[in-house]
Amino acid sequence: MADNELSIKQVEMSESVKKIYISNKFFITLLICLSVYAVFYLIAANHVEGTEWGWLSILPTVSVLGIAIFSRRPFESMLAGVLAGLIMINPDNIITPFSDSVSSVMGDETIVWIILVCGLMGGFIRILEISSCLNGFTEWLKTKIHSRRQSTIATVLLGAVVFIDDYLSCLAVSSSVKKLTDYYQVSREKIAYLIDSAAAPMCVIVPISTWAVFFAGLLEENEVAESAQGLNLYIASIPFMAYAWLALLIAFLVGAGVIKDIGPMKKAEERARNGHPIPPDFEGSELSNKSKAKRELKMPIQLFNFFFPVLLLIASTVYYDIDLLKGVIITCVVTISLYYIQGLLSFEDQVDALFQGFNTMLYPLSTVIGGFLLKEINDQLGMTEFIIETATPYLSQITYPAIVFVLLSLVVFGTASSWGVFVIAIPIVIPIALHLDVHMPLVIGALLSASAFGSHSCFFSDSSILASQGAGCSPMAHAFSQFPYALLGAILAVFAFLGLGYMYA
Known part of the structure; x- marks a missing residue:
């Protein structure tokens, strides 16, 4: 009887500990959410309307990556990043812009095609x-x-x-x-x-x-x-x-x-x-x-x-x-x-x-849609233009293909848009390539390589989500296990583009 009473007490203690853990986790999560809101509200409050966001434009994407690594929940992480971006754009009115963004994304032909x-x-x-x-x-x-x-x-x-x-x-x-x-x-x-x-x-x-x-x-x-x-x-x-x-x-x-x-x-x-x-x-x-x-x-x-x-x-x-x-x-x-x-x-x-x-x-589809929402917010903040323009002073005929690959890989990785981001990037990248007289097939090869790397390595890209779903593992388990191999390929590709840039200079 004593042993039975002891085991019952142990079960009751473990249940109470579990309840305390869940309760504390809820309050910790709530505290983090409020802190994030406060930080992005302050950023928005100190931003001069009509000026570019600069390096601040990458913060929503950085928050997505950080939250995803911590929570291992890709959709929820992207939703948090989208809300962070909306707070930056208009901290006093989040619901209407969010509703408009969802309506815009869900009405997009590409999204309808993907869902079907x-x-x-x-x-x-x-x-x-x-x-x-x-x-x-x-x-x-x-x-x-x-x-x-x-x-x-x-x-x-x-x-x-x-x-x-x-x-x-x-x-x-x-x-x-x-x-x-x-x-x-x-x-x-x-x-x-x-x-x-x-x-x-x-x-x-x-x-x-x-x-x-x-x-x-x-x-x-x-x-x-x-x-x-x-x-x-x-x-x-x-x-x-x-x-x-x-x-x-x-x-x-x-x-x-x-x-x-x-x-x-x-x-x-x-x-x-x-x-x-x-x-x-x-x-x-x-x-x-x-x-x-x-x-x-x-x-x-x-x-x-x-x-x-x-x-x-x-x-x-x-x-x-x-x-x-x-x-x-x-x-x-x-x-x-x-x-x-x-x-x-x-x-x-x-x-x-x-x-x-x-x-x-x-x-998986909700996660892909979340990626499109995040891309739309990043487009409004001007993240792609900022990253490309920041690297422009360091460009040369030899280094250009490698830099294009690195920069666009980061953009695609951060936005999960292996196609849409190039609608913005090509009008910026190609004129610079023409000005530097870089071999055009080499530049296109760097662009497509960046697209392939972003699609391959980003944990919330459409192909990564579908590969993990089809294989039967979580998106984050797939992301963490494959990233070392994707990174190895990316590093080797950088050296390859530097060599090709030298050959065709």
């Missing part, structure tokens, strides 16, 4: 899963892949092959391989890193991707290239995309075990080898579920039911001028019809799966 693409991709993958086709593909892979190293190399190869769009690569490839890598006890952090490292770099390098279409059009709009010649300039810049090439090479070397696990990745791999590939801080739901197939199919039919929709997705995306939204709509319609005709899944189950896929993607 990611939601439908989530639904498509869910349909593949409940049909047992993904399981069939995994079992088939097991007959071809016989070691842990082979499974990681295969992950990089699959990510590199699906180069049409980084969203497609991050979601489809990760969902296809993670059961295989779980079997060989590979951490989900490593899968997210390998796929993310293959996604953005390959989309930059291969000139038939969404990235190539967007940037070629942007070069023509800014008269960097003549009409209908934007893609030619883009292709000429491919050999100079140093970071993309290096990131892909490093991913292959990590997958092959030549470059060893370091830092957080080493801890994640040790955990996976002990039978826990999924990190403990992953709170989201995975794009997977038990099979709802009405009958068991033979392996050849399962493989057909997997490969046909995936190949149709790629082919239809290319057919519609690299538009993944049109491709995934066609693919969902055909896949649902195919599985229904086979008597594999009911129409109701497949429609439910589409909505479940949308639901699974809600938190």
Whole structure:
């Protein structure tokens, strides 16, 4: 009886300690929020209206990074950064500007496209899963892949092959391989890193991707290239995309075990080898579920039911001028019809799966939207212009490509906008390059490398969020584990651009 009473008292004490901890954490969080508000209010109060913000423009982004590292909650961190920026702009009226910013971002065609693409991709993958086709593909892979190293190399190869769009690569490839890598006890952090490292770099390098279409059009709009010649300039810049090439090479070397696990990745791999590939801080739901197939199919039919929709997705995306939204709509319609005709899944189950896929993607999508909100605030504060103009006095023909890469990498990393930031940056960067007579394909290569690094390394960028969601780990676990490898690629890229700048001077 005494032992039982003692254990009951211990439980009561632990519960009371937990309540005190939660209460204290709430008050600490509230105190931090009030302090942050006070600091940014004072900044706004001392700012002369009509003058530029200068170095103060980077403070909201710095606060996002600091809060994210502390809280490991990317969406909440970005929301805090957005509110900090709004306080700087107008401390007496936050609600109306915030509402206007949300309305502006949610009404943007790009955001609507992202929401529909990611939601439908989530639904498509869910349909593949409940049909047992993904399981069939995994079992088939097991007959071809016989070691842990082979499974990681295969992950990089699959990510590199699906180069049409980084969203497609991050979601489809990760969902296809993670059961295989779980079997060989590979951490989900490593899968997210390998796929993310293959996604953005390959989309930059291969000139038939969404990235190539967007940037070629942007070069023509800014008269960097003549009409209908934007893609030619883009292709000429491919050999100079140093970071993309290096990131892909490093991913292959990590997958092959030549470059060893370091830092957080080493801890994640040790955990996976002990039978826990999924990190403990992953709170989201995975794009997977038990099979709802009405009958068991033979392996050849399962493989057909997997490969046909995936190949149709790629082919239809290319057919519609690299538009993944049109491709995934066609693919969902055909896949649902195919599985229904086979008597594999009911129409109701497949429609439910589409909505479940949308639901699974809600938190990643909210984080991506938060990134767009932060970018809009940074644009109002003039952060991009400040960073570029600050470095202008130190430019030369030799150092220009390297400096462009470093500066735009920082901007993209801080804003998570691997595309939108270049709408602002190109009209500033290109005239300076023309004035210094820098080899234009080299400058474009530096710009695209910066875009790839920012998309790859930023913990709240769209591709990083989707890679972590697809692989089944938290965005912060993915960010911390992959950053040393991304930083290695960036450092090597700086030296590469310095060498190329000297060669073409």
